[in-house]
Amino acid sequence: MNHCQPAILEAPVPLQARHLFFSLGSPGELRAALDRLVPLIDGRSLVVGLGQPLVQVLGCSVSGLRAFPCFGGALVDVPSTQHALWCWLRGADRGELLHLSRRLEAALFPALTLDHMVEVFRHKEGRDLTGYEDGTENPVGDAAIEAALVTEGGAGDVGGSFAVIQRWVHDLNYFESLPATDQDDIFGRRKSDNEELDEAPASAHVKRTAQESFEPEAFMVRRSMPWVEGERAGLMFLCFGRSFAAFEVQMRRMAGVDDGIVDALYRFSRPVSGEYYWCPPLRDGVLDLSALQIC
Template sequence: MPSKAASPGDPDEIAGPLTRAATFLLVRIDSGAEGVVADFLPDLPGLRRSVGFRSLTGGLSCLVGIGSAAWDRIYGGPRPAELHELPVFKGDRHASVTTEADLLFHIRADRMDLCFELETLIMARLAGAVTVVDEVQGFRYFDARDVLGFVDGTENPTGRAAREAVYVDDDGAFDGGSYVVVQKYLHDMTAWNALSTEEQELVIGRRKLSDVELPDAEKPADSHIALNVVTDDEGNELDIVRDNMPFGRPAYGEFGTYFIGYAKSPVVIERMLENMFVGSPPGNHDRILDFSTPHTGALFYVPTADFLEDPPEEAPAAKEEEPAPAEEEPERVAEPDDSLGIGGLRETAEPSAGVSWFRG
């Protein structure tokens, strides 16, 4: 988990080095289980440290993202300023996908056994409290390539630029956290492999072998690279940090990319999504979508480790509703009151949702 006290290079930092293995776990909080989750989250940083100590060179980290509706169910009170449910972006031919997920666990390490062990302990603690929405094990593929054969994440910022791109720095109690969007994409490899290498390069906007970006004169306006460059009003490019991973089951014909992108503001990713699915200008959609289909997607806020270990007091999920004394308004004692307490929060809360997007 990111922490204001973390030093550069700390494996818990979002902007730290990429790893060779990862597990992406999406879950929904079961009705009535908010208290179990609220009790567990402060223990997660310590649990990660316990597993990580078994391999000091394994680079184990675990980032937890909390969805918009889940935030209110767990914490209540103040919330991250830009935490919300992403809209669906629908163009003439393609539309983004939303997933009902409350929590994201992004577990990563240089060895899959560390990811496996930590996920096992997490699920043991949350048994009976959450429902699994999706689980993907990712791996680093040769020289950081995706299963389409192209290097992924070339434009990731590094060092100070990476920290400036991902960490919230103007939201008071939520400084040091980050926003994250995840999307699971499956590729039509038969259609993709039917293209020549030159045709594939025009879809992506890079040379396949050398990873060199195509010159502007050769790069199509609907290429993936062209549509995922987002700038501010002054023309400065806005960065995110990607930690994408290939995944798949060749025996089942399943080949995919799990996109995960961190940013200090979800607005950056929203603009990329609109460019991809709606087009820039409208109708000029990202050609990668002709070969890659979104299957999941969600938006979360990632608190700091300090926040997780010392959350706000009087979290709604942790409070027990006290029944009204029998002598006060006895005629109403037997009537349900859904406007107060956990029950009312459960009924008014909607699962968080996001949108799907592939890579930049």
């Protein structure tokens, strides 16, 4: 699939990255700002996602795009903090990411203003700060394309993807106070060898989110990375899908909507944000916004 923003399917995650979240400023300047944004996007060092607030202000629509929902019936908090635009900056040099961030801010102002930024990083070979491997059983090859990308539709649709972002805050002091067996039961895997537990509790994360256990199967491509700010730390959950359906059925089950069983991750972690974005495809290496029909 040569139309997607390449980082969506690239593995492993980068050594360093930044998530930038922009709010609407001067809507009348928005089209000019998008014109300045397009040349900056290569889909590899810089991935962009458009939120429903931005698309609505333009008077446009994107099939399948909506704001992060309220998960009715959830037994735990699943907050929605939708922004207008999201940028995922990727690399190995924090200084270069800083300079790219500044260029983006300048290009988008005053139509869009930076609300906040989260720096993330790769831990070991791709682990959560708890030490457990992240992204286990991610689909690869054709299966990843099928899970993450829109493969049917018109110009400006094929190669697009839908991104979900949640910032999770960990209570690492509590987690590290637990016996190793309790930690393994939370994830449903052994930290030592990443093997799934035969007798994992019903609340284990692997039981709540087993992609093949849904009908239809709920596969998505995850690109999550840890974050640290002062004494606070956790995981910036990021996944890509051909729609939001796979994430939503998994999140509903994690939140206890389906059967009253809450994912054991909530014993030591909680989401403090939730956002949905449409990641446009590329055409001849250039961001393709033709689906918006604004040109």
